[in-house]
Amino acid sequence: MALIDLVTADNLAVALFFIGLYGAMTQRNIMKTIMSVGIMDTGAIIFIMMANRPADAVPPIHGSPVEQMADPVPQALMITAIVIGVSVVAMCLAMYMRVAYRYRTADWHILVHRIEK
Secondary structure, eight states: OOHHHHOOHHHHHHHHHHHHHHHHHHOOBHHHHHHHHHHHHHHHHHHHHHTTOOTTOBOOOTTSOGGGBOOHHHHHHHHHHHHHHHHHHHHHHHHHHHHHHHHOOOBHHHHHHHHHO
16 A cells, blocks of 8 residues: 555644644744644644545535535534634734733743743
């Protein structure tokens, strides 16, 4: 079995999620941690959009046979998840700006030591 046969949208989405998880757990820079959380969010959204999608599904437009229509509920939920993910990243960036202005650092370890003082 060739490696190219293993590359599917589901596998790429899972890999993207775990790359973001690795980045969120290993980065000392707050900005890189926020970016890693955004990558995790994107991987989860792609995985849910591609899971259980029939290959011959068509958009649910009037006139298409019901048996061939794609389910619009996961798509609607993922649009909501995208909006929530963007809002979470925006809130994290706003909090980061406030913390960086007050404590003059972007390093998690230095920030914890300065807050504990």
